[in-house]
Amino acid sequence: MSPRPRVYLLSPKAYPPEVIAVAFAKTSRSPEPFDAIAAELNADQSRRFHEKWVVGYGHASVAEHAVLHIAVEGVSRLAMEALEAPRLASYTEKSTRYQRWQDDDFVTPPELVGHPAEARYRATIRHLVRTYQQAWEPLRAAIARRHPRREGESEARWDRRVRSRFADVARFLLPAAAVANVGITINARALAHALRQWLAHPLAEVRAVAQRIKDVALTETPTLVRYAEPNAYRAYLQEDFALRAGAVAAAERFPPTAVHLAHYDADGEVRVLAAALAARARGPYTAYVQHVAGLSAEARRDLAAALLGTRGPHDAPPRALEMAVTTWDLVMDQGAYYEFKRHRMMTQLPQALGVDLGYAVPRLMREVGLEDAYRAALDMAAATYDHLARTLGPAVAAYVVPNAYNRRVLAHMNLREAFHFVELRSAANAHFSIRRIALGMAERLRAVYPALMAHLRVPATTAADLEAAHFAALAERPGPAST
Numbered sequence: 001m002s003p004r005p006r007v008y009l010l011s012p013k014a015y016p017p018e019v020i021a022v023a024f025a026k027t028s029r030s031p032e033p034f035d036a037i038a039a040e041l042n043a044d045q046s047r048r049f050h051e052k053w054v055v056g057y058g059h060a061s062v063a064e065h066a067v068l069h070i071a072v073e074g075v076s077r078l079a080m081e082a083l084e085a086p087r088l089a090s091y092t093e094k095s096t097r098y099q100r101w102q103d104d105d106f107v108t109p110p111e112l113v114g115h116p117a118e119a120r121y122r123a124t125i126r127h128l129v130r131t132y133q134q135a136w137e138p139l140r141a142a143i144a145r146r147h148p149r150r151e152g153e154s155e156a157r158w159d160r161r162v163r164s165r166f167a168d169v170a171r172f173l174l175p176a177a178a179v180a181n182v183g184i185t186i187n188a189r190a191l192a193h194a195l196r197q198w199l200a201h202p203l204a205e206v207r208a209v210a211q212r213i214k215d216v217a218l219t220e221t222p223t224l225v226r227y228a229e230p231n232a233y234r235a236y237l238q239e240d241f242a243l244r245a246g247a248v249a250a251a252e253r254f255p256p257t258a259v260h261l262a263h264y265d266a267d268g269e270v271r272v273l274a275a276a277l278a279a280r281a282r283g284p285y286t287a288y289v290q291h292v293a294g295l296s297a298e299a300r301r302d303l304a305a306a307l308l309g310t311r312g313p314h315d316a317p318p319r320a321l322e323m324a325v326t327t328w329d330l331v332m333d334q335g336a337y338y339e340f341k342r343h344r345m346m347t348q349l350p351q352a353l354g355v356d357l358g359y360a361v362p363r364l365m366r367e368v369g370l371e372d373a374y375r376a377a378l379d380m381a382a383a384t385y386d387h388l389a390r391t392l393g394p395a396v397a398a399y400v401v402p403n404a405y406n407r408r409v410l411a412h413m414n415l416r417e418a419f420h421f422v423e424l425r426s427a428a429n430a431h432f433s434i435r436r437i438a439l440g441m442a443e444r445l446r447a448v449y450p451a452l453m454a455h456l457r458v459p460a461t462t463a464a465d466l467e468a469a470h471f472a473a474l475a476e477r478p479g480p481a482s483t
């Protein structure tokens, strides 16, 4: 008789995270059930196990079974970029759409406290925040006129329906110093890796928050994160490659191209379709490559339709799409980048936040008569950025840069993630800044992979339509500050 399956939880209410990790790890050598193993363990035995196996012999995956939920509050959105960089973790944070920033919701970074530039920095942040706050009601009123409350519609329901239309515009003025809260769920292995990067980060705020995170993590996982020390190699790379890159003459970078498909697998469709067949067959992959490469365009379209055309609304595209990769040189406003960075199933290499790629002007800002005030605030931010970059370096200067400024990011992703990103972020409820990027990517993908991308589900609008509808300008060079 075959044994009856047992399925149960090793609950964190019953066992500390490090004990759970050891209970799972011991199944490798012990025939005992997990709960019996866990019942025999205590914190001290678990510590010794982790010291020997995880730390000593490098059986590091054991630490993935110890999971922490870390609440982080009052951290700048600039520091948040570092905290959210690890891909093997989950995050949820304060939304610029559903919350409104108040006068004191901004960080003065430790590097600036007591520095001669502190007063100028604070004045600039204050000015940006005031402009953001002053814009809120006129933007809201303009949207209310265009989208009045329906009969019987409650204030709350109407607000939910239209809020994105004005909050998404006001947010362009929020600087990277704006504070946010984030909930992080992360396993101890990923956390130890992240701590090494965070503790060596160029920003003092990130290093200080990292130390706090390490301190609180030590109370639950005393062994698994104990040896996380600053990663000197990362710090070296940061400095050395900034110097090397500075010596390379780059092509003219203004005005920036929003969506450039820098590289794609020319035989991507063949690879994907061949992999889809090979995964369900017995022969070698190359045989199916040869078969698909020999198909007519029509037969290839039919095969792609069979693969993707029957996908239900909640079905992810199949893994075979991971066989083709694309590399993108993207320029988007910082608000869009802040959302883009949350996509973990791709490689992202963002350039530092600065002001040299210019700023976007949302059309609604012009329509409500606030364009001059908006531009003046952004010009002031750029002048303060330049001053801070000269005196304290570009990393600290980035705190003063608002969401309106453009940011370049190199992104590398397979077609499965491209499907996910483009479909999610081109949807009508997404912010127009990121929709524009997603739609631009959809257009390029369709040009190079017509059979597969015929099944990409995107709204019937183009990036150019969206830009015309929502932006008065996409990349304006900052002028001299007048405020």
Ligand SMILES: Cc1cc2nc3c(=O)[nH]c(=O)nc-3n(C[C@H](O)[C@H](O)[C@H](O)COP(=O)(O)OP(=O)(O)OC[C@H]3O[C@@H](n4cnc5c(N)ncnc54)[C@H](O)[C@@H]3O)c2cc1C
Pocket (backbone or CB within 6 Å): 088, 089, 090, 091, 092, 093, 094, 095, 342, 343, 344, 345, 346, 420, 424, 429, 430
């Ligand atoms: C309408 C909308 C509102 C949003 N509001 C907020 C908000 O208020 N606050 C906020 O913080 N974020 C918000 N987000 C961001 C959102 O929570 C995601 O972080 C972001 O969209 C990235 O999407 P993803 O996790 O699906 O994709 P990716 O990270 O690109 O991953 C691709 C896919 O891989 C899988 N995957 C990746 N990592 C994991 C994992 N760790 N566990 C399980 N599966 C995984 C999932 O299937 C996922 O869809 C919002 C997004 C949308 C679209």
